[in-house]
Amino acid sequence: xxxxxxxxxxxxxxxxxxxxxxxxxxxxxxxxxxxxxxxxxxxxxxxxxxxxxxxxxxxxxxxxxxxxxxxxxxxxxxxxxxxxxxxxxxxxxxxxxxxxxxxxxxxxxxxxxxxxxxxxxxxxxxxxxxxxxxxxxxxxxxxxxxxxxxxxxxxxxxxxxxxxxxxxxxxxxxxxxxxxxxxxxxxxxxxxxxxxxxxxxxxxxxxxxxxxxxxxxxxxxxxxxxxxxxxxxxxxxxxxxxxxxxxxxxxxxxxxxxxxxxxxxxxxxxxxxxxxxxxxxxxxxxxxxxxxxxxxxxxxxxxxxxxxxxxxxxxxxxxxxxxxxxxxxxxxxxxxxxxxxxxxxxxxxxxxxxxxxxxxxxxxxxxxxxxxxxxxxxxxxxxxxxxxxxxxxxxxxxxxxxxxxxxxxxxxxxxxxxxxxxxxxxxxxxxxxxxxxxxxxxxxxxxxxxxxxxxxxxxxxxxxxxxxxxxxxxxxxx
Amino acid sequence: xxxxxxxxxxxxxxxxxxxxxxxxxxxxxxxxxxxxxxxxxxxxxxxxxxxxxxxxxxxxxxxxxxxxxxxxxxxxxxxxxxxxxxxxxxxxxxx
Numbered sequence: 001x002x003x004x005x006x007x008x009x010x011x012x013x014x015x016x017x018x019x020x021x022x023x024x025x026x027x028x029x030x031x032x033x034x035x036x037x038x039x040x041x042x043x044x045x046x047x048x049x050x051x052x053x054x055x056x057x058x059x060x061x062x063x064x065x066x067x068x069x070x071x072x073x074x075x076x077x078x079x080x081x082x083x084x085x086x087x088x089x090x091x092x093x094x095x096x097x098x099x100x101x102x103x104x105x106x107x108x109x110x111x112x113x114x115x116x117x118x119x120x121x122x123x124x125x126x127x128x129x130x131x132x133x134x135x136x137x138x139x140x141x142x143x144x145x146x147x148x149x150x151x152x153x154x155x156x157x158x159x160x161x162x163x164x165x166x167x168x169x170x171x172x173x174x175x176x177x178x179x180x181x182x183x184x185x186x187x188x189x190x191x192x193x194x195x196x197x198x199x200x201x202x203x204x205x206x207x208x209x210x211x212x213x214x215x216x217x218x219x220x221x222x223x224x225x226x227x228x229x230x231x232x233x234x235x236x237x238x239x240x241x242x243x244x245x246x247x248x249x250x251x252x253x254x255x256x257x258x259x260x261x262x263x264x265x266x267x268x269x270x271x272x273x274x275x276x277x278x279x280x281x282x283x284x285x286x287x288x289x290x291x292x293x294x295x296x297x298x299x300x301x302x303x304x305x306x307x308x309x310x311x312x313x314x315x316x317x318x319x320x321x322x323x324x325x326x327x328x329x330x331x332x333x334x335x336x337x338x339x340x341x342x343x344x345x346x347x348x349x350x351x352x353x354x355x356x357x358x359x360x361x362x363x364x365x366x367x368x369x370x371x372x373x374x375x376x377x378x379x380x381x382x383x384x385x386x387x388x389x390x391x392x393x394x395x396x397x398x399x400x401x402x403x404x405x406x407x408x409x410x411x412x413x414x415x416x417x418x419x420x421x422x423x424x425x426x427x428x429x430x431x432x433x434x435x436x437x438x439x440x441x442x443x444x445x446x447x448x449x450x451x452x453x454x455x456x457x458x459x460x461x462x463x464x465x466x467x468x469x470x471x472x473x474x475x476x477x478x
Numbered sequence: 479x480x481x482x483x484x485x486x487x488x489x490x491x492x493x494x495x496x497x498x499x500x501x502x503x504x505x506x507x508x509x510x511x512x513x514x515x516x517x518x519x520x521x522x523x524x525x526x527x528x529x530x531x532x533x534x535x536x537x538x539x540x541x542x543x544x545x546x547x548x549x550x551x552x553x554x555x556x557x558x559x560x561x562x563x564x565x566x567x568x569x570x571x572x573x
Contacts, residue, residue: 024546033564038547054543141565282537
């Protein structure tokens, strides 16, 4: 039987506020345990949560960016469950009236098409603390620094049809929240994580199959692998005559499998009700308009502009706008260079990207700034150095040896464009290799490359390649 | 709507309340009468009435995004049953 996969994702994006969603405690990552957990975060008696304006503004910005309705009135609710890292015994979340209503986002598929994925809702809620299960003589250690950190939970429609689509969607949202500056997107630190609802159904069937929810996937690779494993598990189960049980499952990255986590009876019995400690959140037009004014150019728009303005292909434009920092770097480079958008694109996506990747650095940490790189590309452009020599200069730039011009001068890398000098080098090579010359003239055309190589060797790679080719062709014909 | 003893046991478990088997019947009776009151209210025609999320006719106040709390871990942990290395220690729960 042919099966169809149906996936919906719930993504938790930690909002980049300075303080918590309902308290004035700091949200900085990596502080000593419980030093950023105040009385409100601890759920001590008599405290009252007060909502962080910035968290609301960020949620509204997200809503506007996905063309969603922004609720003029939304309500906070208590989601009740017991776990030691949830001190109050409930999580403050939004249930029936979330702040961000239905929206959508377009993802790029591998075949070049795009697909619109519906976003059901996005709501504000508080994060829980962290439990450490190891090494406390059979007890668990609880760190409540994270408790009360603002989260935006983004719930998709069950519109995704493969693990690849799920990853493309997640990456798209990851790019978007970082463009908006509302989430740092750091997946290792848990700032951007995802639960996946996965089911399968016979192809052509309208009704959904029973779904399993895979919790806490914190990398794109895990999302892809966990979904693939889960789909295979469900198909095998169904083909063997079994039934899928609705349950929460956990992905084990070491074993590459999912396993059941909570029993069905307890799952989803959260007994939500409106939180009496919080009044309805009412947003006026001025608040929403100020969030709209703060929106940056969004990734899709910027990609299109790169195509139109710089004449880049869709793929290149997509790579260069994948993060706001990378797109900013590229535009700074083109501006410093006064044009040459394709040369700039090739270097940013080629040598620079490779060097960053090798060093494990982000573009913002690049030791070669856009101005310095522009200095190098200018010398390629005016033919002071060849593309090949430029790689050597780039390496020196990377190692902090100063400006491109200084490196070129110090190392004597200036390209030889003097015709007489190149001709002399060619003559010397031809004289030194009479045998190869005879073979070439007898019809062994492949030896052209040999002569080019020898001249380059003699000139330490500095002969202008175009001139060398032209002059060599003339000499060989003579 | 009236509750059976299994439902009472489930509600108690969700709320992590230990109740004696002998008390289940009276809990079931009392909770059922609360639900009957709710049922009476449910019977009222509320067409066109906006749901009430809060009895106060006010909107939530927002606070500026400023860190206003300092570290008071020592004081909070002084009243905790068990702490170590800055962590609160609790009976282990592993899923």
